[in-house]
């Protein structure tokens with residue numbers, strides 16, 4: 001009998017693609033072009049912050065990445081697949097701005113329900129372990145038996161985050177996960193985000209319009225009016241613009257873009 005050693009060599013592993021790669025990404029919503037020809041990558045295993053003023057297109061970009069946005073054109077690859085590919089469903093955790101939990105179920109019942117859908121066929125004890133883990137992650141163990149409808153806004157957001165953490169996804173897309181949370185909870189959540197990236201090697205894309213949260217990210221995508229103003233590390237942004245904070249760097253880049261647009265208008 002021959003062994004495999006004399007057979008053809010196995011294919012070398014595919015090079016690791018970025019978590020997200022966009023080229024010429026354009027999105028139309030209603031009568032408006034909301035995202036215009038975006039080009040960027042999101043590296044794996046890091047926290048990328050998506051920052052910009054209200055209405056600049058952060059949620060639309062996140063919806064495109066998780067595959068729930070219509071009228072997306074251009075290239076958008078997520079974990080090496082076209083965005084929205086069915087195999088991505090269990091590899092991505094997504095938290096929308098509005099918590100999506102059932103008010104008439106307890107916190108644990110919500111998590112039991114979603115884990116049964118995500119990973120059917122697992123044993124009850126496996127599922128219980130998983131639910132206990134995510135409850136501890138978001139610091140809601142003591143509220144496991146409370147009805148979701150009786151929780152505060154911040155607690156309900158954390159139940160949504162716990163749902164997204166089920167199944168240990170490779171990519172977490174979190175739309176303003178810290179809105180309305182007190183400073184202690186915000187700090188604890190950022191510690192959790194960093195441990196998810198460092199210990200589990202997951203990629204996190206986190207939107208915010210609170211600029212001090214930018215300092216906590218490895219990389220930043222700064223957006224304005226459907227375009228990407230900058231794609232860099234917080235340090236590089238501050239250095240490049242001679243600013244002390246990311247907020248000042250952002251304002252500097254906005255002024256620069258406005259001046260460039262004016263110049264283009266006058267030379268027409």
Ligand SMILES: Nc1ncnc2c1ncn2[C@@H]1O[C@H](COP(=O)(O)OP(=O)(O)OP(=O)(O)O)[C@@H](O)[C@H]1O
Nearest residue numbers: 029030031034053054055056057058059060061209
């Ligand atoms: N259903 C829709 N139809 C038409 N335009 C829409 C629709 N939803 C959003 N928009 C527009 O798309 C643009 C981007 O919206 P989006 O929600 O992506 O912004 P955002 O940066 O996430 O804002 P915020 O920080 O306030 O959540 C906005 O100008 C908004 O008015």
